[in-house]
Amino acid sequence: DTAVSQTPKYLVTQMGNDKSIKCEQNLGHDTMYWYKQDSKKFLKIMFSYNNKELIINETVPNRFSPKSPDKAHLNLHINSLELGDSAVYFCASSQDRGSGNTIYFGEGSWLTVV
Amino acid sequence: AQSVTQLDSQVPVFEEAPVELRCNYSSSVSVYLFWYVQYPNQGLQLLLKYLSGSTLVKGINGFEAEFNKSQTSFHLRKPSVHISDTAEYFCAVSSILTGGGNKLTFGTGTQLKVEL
Numbered sequence A: 001d002t003a004v005s006q007t008p009k010y011l012v013t014q015m016g017n018d019k020s021i022k023c024e025q026n027l028g029h030d031t032m033y034w035y036k037q038d039s040k041k042f043l044k045i046m047f048s049y050n051n052k053e054l055i056i057n058e059t060v061p062n063r064f065s066p067k068s069p070d071k072a073h074l075n076l077h078i079n080s081l082e083l084g085d086s087a088v089y090f091c092a093s094s095q096d097r098g099s100g101n102t103i104y105f106g107e108g109s110w111l112t113v114v
Numbered sequence B: 001a002q003s004v005t006q007l008d009s010q011v012p013v014f015e016e017a018p019v020e021l022r023c024n025y026s027s028s029v030s031v032y033l034f035w036y037v038q039y040p041n042q043g044l045q046l047l048l049k050y051l052s053g054s055t056l057v058k059g060i061n062g063f064e065a066e067f068n069k070s071q072t073s074f075h076l077r078k079p080s081v082h083i084s085d086t087a088e089y090f091c092a093v094s095s096i097l098t099g100g101g102n103k104l105t106f107g108t109g110t111q112l113k114v115e116l
Helices: none
Strands: A006-008 A008-014 A019-025 A030-037 A043-050 A053-057 A065-070 A075-077 A088-095 A109-113 B004-005 B010-014 B019-020 B025-027 B033-040 B044-052 B057-058 B064-068 B074-079 B087-096 B101-107 B110-113
Touching: A008 A019, A019 A030, A019 A088, A019 B087, A030 A075, A043 A065, A043 B044, A043 B101, A075 B087, B004 B087, B004 B101, B019 B101, B019 B110, B025 B044, B025 B074, B033 B064, B033 B074, B044 B057, B044 B064, B044 B074, B064 B101
Parallel strands: A008 A109, B010 B110
Antiparallel strands: A006 A019, A019 A075, A030 A043, A030 A088, A043 A053, A065 A075, A088 A109, B004 B025, B019 B074, B033 B044, B033 B087, B057 B064, B064 B074, B087 B101, B087 B110
16 A cells, blocks of 8 residues: 555646646645756755644645645645746655654656756 | 755665765754655665654664764765665655644655665
8 A cells, every 4th residue: 555645656747827736645744745857856844734734835836736635645736837937846744743754755746848 | 944955865885885865954943854765666764763862863774974064964874785775865854833743844756776
């Protein structure tokens, strides 16, 4: 069983389009995240949700809107896609409390904007 | 603010040779350190983590890391690498988030390339 699963894995789309990436975790975790990996492989957190509530938004443009219908799901919707949005987007999850808790990552969604 | 520095962007090594991937951190609070591995076109997998206690941490696939507070380092080592260890390795420091969960701040990664 895949612990953190996200779809689609690959997505090629034109500038200006709107797209969504879905994420589900079956680990029973309270907290879910979106991380972005740029073309230089640098990883940075975008959002964190705890029990369906937004915890942090790391200066991500308003075009990115995460939605958490329940604790097990955190979807990422992107409006008006730009070339610079091309990246790998990772969904992740962890238990609620403790800096030492392991964050489990999905397989990634490779987004290419043309 | 916490930060992580991985000085080596690429480390080439021959199979069965030992390897060390360097990681230095900066943190003003208690430190929780992680190493993740990313194989080509895949997600991140936890190799090992340091929370407290013994400074030598053993992880999966024969990797280990040593926490050195005085040198603010958390270097990753393997005594004998295999071709399948070719991957990108990320060092990260964790900080707790008010409201729940924790945040990983990553280094820029080190590409380990194992050659025959």
